[in-house]
Amino acid sequence: MxxxxxxxxxxxxxxxxxxxxxxxxxxxxxxxxxxxxxxxxxxxxxxxxxxxxxxxxxxxxxxxxxxxxxxxxxxxxxxxTTNLTSFFREPHHFDALARYLHEHPETHTIWCAASSTGEEPYSIAMVVAEVYGSYKPPVNIVASDIDSNVLATAQRGVYAANSIEKLSNSRKQQFFHRGTGNNTGKVKVVDELRNMVTFKKINLQQADWGFRREVNVIFCRNVMIYFDKPTQLELLARMVDLLPADGMYVAGHSENFNLQTDLVRPMGKTLYRPVK
Ligand SMILES: C[S@@+](CC[C@H](N)C(=O)[O-])C[C@H]1O[C@@H](n2cnc3c(N)ncnc32)[C@H](O)[C@@H]1O
The missing domain is CATH 1.10.155.10 (Chemotaxis receptor methyltransferase CheR, N-terminal domain)
Incomplete structure (x- = not known):
């Protein structure tokens, strides 16, 4: 056409x-x-x-x-790149993460593979902090994106106040500072939460993503849709390689891998367990 x-x-x-x-x-x-x-x-x-x-x-x-x-x-x-994202987008994934962490206390690494401006990895960090009751949990959260501008925004952790409108009052109070003076109308993620996330530039097309041990949970949401099917399957296979047998792969709402039975098994809505 x-x-x-x-x-x-x-x-x-x-x-x-x-x-x-x-x-x-x-x-x-x-x-x-x-x-x-x-x-x-x-x-x-x-x-x-x-x-x-x-x-x-x-x-x-x-x-x-x-x-x-x-x-x-x-x-x-x-x-x-298209960087649309929000805090607790597709909220059922964050409930699933909390359940996963309770069931898998050995979890040590969560990778958020297309983290855009940071709302997604900070949502993950809030859940982790809540489950462990600590800002220093034994879990590393790695957040990455190809776009250096969105990574810089993510690292600053400053957002429009209305972006956290839908969060509970307790999350708003615990995890954000409200801006005053010149910063009225903005909120900033508290340093303790920011320090829980390591931001890195990773192009999913690069041959080596730099992980030297397994990753228990991979959030790879709303990025596969930009790739053609062979590329999606190649990346999914590489991510499955990184996951342990009881790991969890979290896909975006329009990314369906139910037919990829050689690689993953559905374990909930757009949630998958690797086939090992
Ligand atoms: C629509 S956003 C999704 C953000 C978040 N995962 C969510 O679901 O809310 C897609 C992100 O994928 C990133 N992206 C696109 N191509 C990429 C690639 N080859 N490697 C890594 N990130 C990529 C974009 O920069 C953008 O931030």
Whole structure:
């Protein structure tokens, strides 16, 4: 199907089908992300900001620069990732995590594999702190993403106050400071919770994710959908390799691996146990 291209006359920079194809190819090779034809408008508007920031006049010039600069490749990927997330998104996963921790006191590592701006790993950390009644539990929480901008936001731990609206009062009080003065309308994750999470830049496409021992629980939510099926299955197999037989793999709401019976067995809604 042909890409729907907004008429060039309405755009500040010329952006044709061949530019879109180059972007598509580059993003696939850098991040494994598959862009649908319909993403043409989104690609144009996000990358047009990079052209303006770099004072460039054309996508030709910009894409040649991306090909030659690893720094700009990072900005390119940052610009094109979709980072939507929220605290306790898909809340049943966090109830399942609490149950898992009670049943598996030997749990030592939880990996949040596409942690975006941090709401997801901090939600994990809140559950861990509650289960152990401590900010120094025997559990490492590793949070990673390909996008260096969202990782920086996650590490700051500062959010709009309305992002924690749905949390219980006790979670709000225990885990967040309310901003005052210039910071009115913002909240900050308390340092004790922040210190429970180690943030790392990991591209899921890279050959070695850097784990040297098993990972008991993997949250890999709402990122597989950006990859094609062979890539999804290859990554799932690598994650299954990292999990112990009683480990838990947590998928996003539209990621279904029920047919991958050689790799995983469903153990709840979008929750899986590895087949070992
Ligand atoms: C829609 S967000 C999901 C955030 C969170 N897991 C959630 O479910 O709320 C997808 C995240 O995947 C990240 N991502 C995309 N491609 C990636 C890759 N190849 N390696 C690691 N992270 C990637 C994006 O940067 C983005 O932050």
């Amino acid at each position: 042909a890409a729907v291209v907004t008429p060039a006359a309405q755009r500040e920079f010329a952006f044709n089908r061949s530019d879109f194809e180059k972007v598509r190819k580059t993003l696939m090779s850098q991040a494994g992300i598959r862009l649908a034809d319909s993403k043409d408008g989104m690609v144009y508007s996000r990358l047009a900001r990079r052209l303006r920031a770099l004072n460039m006049d054309s996508f030709n010039e910009y894409l040649a620069y991306v090909a030659s600069s690893t720094d700009e490749q990072e900005q390119f990927v940052n610009a094109l």
